[in-house]
Amino acid sequence: MFARVRLFWFALGQTFMAEWVKYKFGVAMKNKFEKVWKLFDEKAPEKNPVFQDAKIAEETGEAVGLVFKLAGLRRENYDIEDIKRKLSDELADIVITTFVCSKVCGVDLWQAVDKKLDTEIRRWERFKAST
């Protein structure tokens, strides 16, 4: 009986800790995004939405080139782990430039992402793979 109670409290504690870490991670990430925006807003001489949109395309193009390498679509030899590291950097650049673009354009990226994630979850939950 006591072992079950201890196991219950241990599991509850673990769950609470995991949620707390996720929450703290989310807050820290949000603060970093806001800091990037604050610095950009203070120091970038001009905030042209078309330029920000082009920056997303630039970063996306860099990621596409690396995915081609990862998929073996380039006739070159490379270190796959190095390509994966570079790809993760480029994917992060896409997220950051997208965030800055959303700020320049005056739209709430996180609200839109939250809404779109709900849509994607519902879509995948209804989807049945053909057999």
Ligand SMILES: [Mg+2]
């Ligand atoms: Mg880049």
